Amino acid sequence: VDEEVLQAEWKAQVQHQMKPTPRRSKKKGKQEIAKVLELEELVAAHSQTISSLEIQLMTGRVDDSTTFNIEVAEARSQLDKLKDTLQRRRAALGVDNRANLARLKTNKYLHIQMNALTLKTRLCNHLHQRKFEQERLERSYRQDLSEQRLHTHAESALQRREPTILHLVSSYNSLCDQLEALICQRKHLHGMVAPHHISREGIFNLDVDDNIWQDVGLGDDVGDPPAWLSDEDVRAGIRLLLEKDRCSEE
Known part of the structure; x- marks a missing residue:
């Protein structure tokens, strides 16, 4: 992968991960x-x-x-x-x-839809963070015993994050159920469809065809996952690029 591409992807990754996570609100x-x-x-x-x-x-x-x-x-x-x-x-x-x-202004469907989109954004952020923690953990397996402390820390971080992610999945699916109910009651906006539920099974795999990447019914097209997350060559290249930069600094 070209170095300029890696630098651009790394910049995009940093910008994405530094964005504040939106919070749910009754007035959303x-x-x-x-x-x-x-x-x-x-x-x-x-x-x-x-x-x-x-x-x-x-x-x-x-x-x-x-x-x-x-x-x-x-x-x-x-x-x-x-x-x-x-x-x-x-x-x-x-x-x-x-x-x-x-x-x-007081539409219940819109209120639930916006909360669902916010929840899904938070869920994606947590999954991204867990993905990188898991990679760090996997790399620590291949290193010597001096890295045992880092390994333990990464493993603990993974365990702490899982309940939060599963709770977000349940909350999001509950909002999807509410939207489906409103559609059945014909209380939805014209042309709206219910968003897809997210399965708890395999949620941590982050496969590119998972429903987590589909924003059907949420009014916001996210598109394909970025290369810094989905392309293994780019991900490996970014790690090498950062190691190269550190060596240059020293």
Whole structure:
């Protein structure tokens, strides 16, 4: 694997693992809707600003056309970014207009769906951490007795993490059951489908085709697992790259 690819994957791995883990909240659904409403207001404000600038240009009230054009270009760029973010937020909610957003403020289905997505994110983070701890444990088996303390620590960390992961799986599946019940009662949003349950059996294997990687029914496409997690060549290459960097520092 090319060294530049390994460096990029290592950077992505660090960024991913350093992100704060979202917490569950009873107000999670309303918070997501509030973000959409706030973005809508920002889009409207930026659109009005651009319209004012265009009117200013058409009426000839511009002193420096070069500076003015740069200002307009920056305003349009910001507006495009806001619209893109707003579109993604709306897609995550499963709604198309503000009227629907207003009705969703106390929607039970949305509340459970957002909590399920948050739980799944936490579950993935715990599984990622356990995966790396397990690799450290496996490597310690191949080292001499001086590494016994590290081996014991890694083994203890694995044992402590397993109950938390299994509890998250149970909680997530419970939320999936609630969403399925709401769908049966026709209390769900139009076009919504229930997310897939996650099996406790084999949860620690992190196979690439596991349901843990599928965000069906959660309004957020994660896609394939990153190479730093799923590609053994990249993973081994990152370890060698870090060892090389340490040697260079010494």
